[in-house]
Each structure stands twice: as structure tokens, then as C-alpha cells.
Amino acid sequence: MYRLVCVHCGAEYPPDAIVYNCEKCGHLLAVKYDLDEITITRKELNQRPISVWRYKEFLPVRIEPVTLQEGGTPLYHLKKIGEELGLPNLYAKHEGMNPSGSFKDRGMTLGVSMAKQLGKNIVACASTGNTSASMAVYAAKAGMPSVVLLPAGHVALGKVAQALMHGAKVISIRGNFDRALEMVHELCVSHGIYLLNSINPYRLEGQKTIGFEAVDQLGCVPDRIVLPVGNAGNISAVYKGLCEWRDVGFIDTLPMMTAIQAEGAMPVVNAIKGNLPEVVVEQNPETVASAIRIGAPVNAEKALRAIRETKGTAESVTDAEILAMQRDLARYEGIGVEPASAASVAGIRKLAEQGMLDPSEKIVCVVTGHLLKDPETVIKQCAPPIEIDPTIEALLSVL
């Protein structure tokens, strides 16, 4: 069994309550399990195919899930980049290999399944792109209408294309993501629509499986897990899951949770570096990594706790550093990711150059979304194709 618990004051709510914020203090809720009821062993889990649903005992869904085979993403050894940085144990978990091309699918298989379990039949979200693409995919699979609010002019083309093609009602707001989230929150609460942003505690349960898989694939707990941070749901979710595994005795250490943000949108980094009790909201976030162009991260409280309790760290990277790492991952490792995803590895490059890392560390960088999500940013960085006459001579002349 499980219940919902306020992450701030500990107030409890029944599992079927549709509530996003604590009625006592306004903070977010998390799913809390009776862990002593979970009797499955790691050996038994490992006999199942690797996917989000391998870990179903640690998830709240009790019906047949709405699934498209999410999770089970590859963990790649970053041999060349690791050599350059003096980090022989550097890995990338490629979440772009999920059905809609980002880690959000792990959350949406849970979120849309829970919508069904709770008897809700319309879903909505605000999005910098990936959440909307993923929600549209899973709502289509479930046969549910979906509504998406996007910050006008700031969402990568591939993501808008996905939301439209999978049948969401797509609305562009003349404002930023943070405002769109406030609006969709109000809409959902007042009109009984099921909200699938990361303030939904069930959605994040799916995302925590990134950490489970990283441990299973590496064969041990990494010393450090590095994530690009926007609304800060993913880093909080991975940490929560690994704490549960520690509490049931599956693992005995936790990785240093490491947050990387873009220089133009770095409230979590500022809070960690400034030793602040909470983040100071940034009114005008700006970065080429549009997925993490977020100034008011709603999960910041949990993320700060995750970083501090694991003696992790937070660092910012410039847009130029992000794009340089996007190109290096593509050209030296064969890994195609969108700019926000490259931020995690760019952050490791910066921390390594500052001498902040022990070379023996086993490091897993989560690369969160696929290269094709944002083709415009890719094309801008590359020389155009060479156009020639259709002759062998012309072909040879340009080789």
C-alpha cells in the first residue's frame, strides 16, 4: 500500500486523493510506500526484461498500465570523452531512446495509467516541449483527450510536431513556461482535468526508474548521477527511488546527486552555491537549451535536499559549452542528444577541468532527450549539404 505525503510538513492524504499541493502548507506531495510490504528480491527483479515495469512493486499502478515499452534505455560508456577528461568510468544513460524520445515517457506511462486508475479522462500539462510530446503520445494510446500549454516561440520544432501529430490540443501562451504552468494548474484544479506536470506525484514515480536501471546496468551504485535540471522533478525522482532501494536493503550507498543548469536559468545552482534555504526565482530565464529554460523550478525543495543529503553539487554551463558537448557526443561517441541533455556531460567537463572530481568515480550522466527533438539548433551548427550536378566527376570533385 501507499499514501501521499507532503514533502514539507508530512501531512498525509489517501492514495486515491487527487491533490497536487498540501492543503495545510501548499507544498508538493510524494508517494510513500509501506516498504516492509515489498518482498520481491533484486534477483527476482533482474529476471524480468529491463523497463519501467520491471520495478512495478515500487510503483503505485494497480491496473493494466498504458505502456509503449518505455525505459530499458542504453547505458553507454563515454570512452573518448572520458579519456579526454581523465574519467575512465564515465557513462551516459540515453533517455532519448524512449518511445517519444525523452525520459518523460517513464513519467507519462505512470501518469496516464494513474489517470485511468483514478477515473480521470482528460489530461493537461504546460511544457517546454518534451512533457507535451510525451503526454500526447500516451493520451493517444489511452484514447484520452489532451491539452497542452506551450511558451510561444520557445519550443523546439520536433516536440511541437509530436504534440500536434498525436492529437493534443496545443495552445501557445505569450509568456514563459513558468506562467504556462501556473495557468494549467489553475485550469486543472478548477475544471477537474488531470494535471500531468511534475507536480503530479505519480508521474515522478515512473522517472525514478532511471536510477534503478542505472544501478542494474552498471552492476553497482554509481558514485555520481548527473542530471540537467529545469523544473527539478527528475533529479528529485531519481533520488527518491534510490532512497527507497536503500531503505529496503537493495543498495547501501547513494550517489552524489549532481545538478547542471544553463547559465541563463540557474536558480538551483545559485541556491546550492549560495547556501540558500530555497531558490530565488529567475524572472527571465534564457538559454539555447529550451527544455530547461525554467526560472521557477517547482520541485526545487526536493532537489536541494537530494543534492545536499548526498554531498552532491550543482554547476552551470554556458550555451557555448552545451553546444560544444552536443557536437562532441555526436561526433566522438555517436550519441545524438538535444542541447539540454548535453548540459549534463558539459557540466562534468567543467567540474573535471576545475579538479572537482575524483578520477576513479563511476559517473552516470543522464542525457535526457534525442537529437531530433530540436533539428533547428542542429542545422544552425552544421555546414549545409553540398549540392552537385548528378555526375561522378562532380561527386569526386567535392570528396
Ligand SMILES: Cc1ncc(COP(=O)(O)O)c(C=O)c1O
Ligand atoms: C530534455 C530535457 N532535459 C532536462 C529536463 C529537465 O528535467 P526536470 O524539469 O525534471 O529538471 C527537461 C524538462 O524539464 C527536458 O525536457
Ligand SMILES: N[C@@H](CCOP(=O)(O)O)C(=O)O
Ligand atoms: N522540460 C519540461 C518542463 C518541465 O516539465 P515537468 O512537467 O517535468 O515539470 C518539458 O518537457 O516540458
